[in-house]
Amino acid sequence: MTDFAATRALFDLPEGVTYLDGNSLGPLVRGVPERVAQAMTDEWGRMLITAWNKAGWMAAPQRIGDRIGRLIGAPEGTTVLGDTLTIKVYQALAAALEMRPDRRVILSDSGNFPTDLYMAEGLIRSLDRGHELRVVAPEEVAGAIGDDVAVLMLTQVDYRTGRLHDMAGLTARAHDAGALTIWDLAHSAGALPVDVTAANADFAVGCTYKYLNSGPGGPAFIHVRPDLMEQVRPALSGWLGHAEPFAFDLDYRAAPGIARMRVGTPPILQLAALDAALDVWDGVDMAEVRAASQALGQRMIEGVAARCPALQLASPADPDARGSQVSFRHPEGYAVMQALIDRGVIGDFRAPDMLRFGLTPLYIGAEDVDRAVDVLAEVLDGGLWDRPEYRARAAVT
Numbered sequence: 001m002t003d004f005a006a007t008r009a010l011f012d013l014p015e016g017v018t019y020l021d022g023n024s025l026g027p028l029v030r031g032v033p034e035r036v037a038q039a040m041t042d043e044w045g046r047m048l049i050t051a052w053n054k055a056g057w058m059a060a061p062q063r064i065g066d067r068i069g070r071l072i073g074a075p076e077g078t079t080v081l082g083d084t085l086t087i088k089v090y091q092a093l094a095a096a097l098e099m100r101p102d103r104r105v106i107l108s109d110s111g112n113f114p115t116d117l118y119m120a121e122g123l124i125r126s127l128d129r130g131h132e133l134r135v136v137a138p139e140e141v142a143g144a145i146g147d148d149v150a151v152l153m154l155t156q157v158d159y160r161t162g163r164l165h166d167m168a169g170l171t172a173r174a175h176d177a178g179a180l181t182i183w184d185l186a187h188s189a190g191a192l193p194v195d196v197t198a199a200n201a202d203f204a205v206g207c208t209y210k211y212l213n214s215g216p217g218g219p220a221f222i223h224v225r226p227d228l229m230e231q232v233r234p235a236l237s238g239w240l241g242h243a244e245p246f247a248f249d250l251d252y253r254a255a256p257g258i259a260r261m262r263v264g265t266p267p268i269l270q271l272a273a274l275d276a277a278l279d280v281w282d283g284v285d286m287a288e289v290r291a292a293s294q295a296l297g298q299r300m301i302e303g304v305a306a307r308c309p310a311l312q313l314a315s316p317a318d319p320d321a322r323g324s325q326v327s328f329r330h331p332e333g334y335a336v337m338q339a340l341i342d343r344g345v346i347g348d349f350r351a352p353d354m355l356r357f358g359l360t361p362l363y364i365g366a367e368d369v370d371r372a373v374d375v376l377a378e379v380l381d382g383g384l385w386d387r388p389e390y391r392a393r394a395a396v397t
């Protein structure tokens, strides 16, 4: 049994704050500052450059990648960390397109995170081989998988609504049509049980600063299906993905295995933070996390339905059809969220009108959801959001 009181104690949350934004930036895990300080002072400070070998810095992207692999059902040696998710999407897409040279369509949906679509646009332009990015509504994806599709590229959990795609079902359908799949697990890894092996996913990518709590700018991960690995020809053919980086050959030769998805020097301090943050998963049963997250979601939806008639549910009502967040629409959603944050309930806002609340049972319980509903009702009933300072848009929403 997962002891959620014990996991909550592992997080360093500010007093008086109800934090429902771990789907955007996970909170600080206790022990992370000490681990980062150790990497700075004992490793960087004392070992200097010898730490690349002595402190295992060079091996860290794959060693810690395997720890993420355990959370997404990936076998050892198939997941590596580095760069940002945007870059990992590009790498996966470039590799997949090269593996389907006779096809021209990248199929995605309008629920995908814009950076994934933007990277596809940029790659299509660079390749200049007549590829097309086809974007359909999420419910139309299955029907749009034809035999012209090279790659199906989707985010499993919609960042705005929380709607959950059937990864195994859509992958099987894509494979039947001869297409490859890329799954963006940004809102899945650490949020719900994921099994890329059972789903037969070809590529999976994700970030670590949301449900995996690596801190702002933490490195992203990429997983490649083991039997495809040696077919992958890295487009971002950086020296640390070379078979022998320290041979300093003038020609690129891809490293065997997942190491080829490395690009350049890894962010050692962020990796140290991630490594320490991943300790919270020791002894945690992901099925229990899922059950607890679904219960929190239902509690929030029912509370809002009963007390906040001005809010419209934007997430699927069926808990099995959504990830670990619930979202509501309000025409003045931005101002409403600022009023909430001002009262110590932190969620976020996604244009045009969406209030988002991440539900993370490792450190959020029923009392937090009840408090959020209380404050939402107070803000809406009293029109407390209707102030110019709450309407003034900040750079990050």
Ligand SMILES: Cc1ncc(COP(=O)(O)O)c(C=O)c1O
Pocket (backbone or CB within 6 Å): 084, 085, 086, 087, 113, 115, 116, 155, 159, 184, 186, 187, 207, 220
């Ligand atoms: C689904 C999804 N994909 C990609 C990204 C972009 O990730 P990054 O800024 O780390 O490159 C995000 C960021 O929130 C995201 O939610």
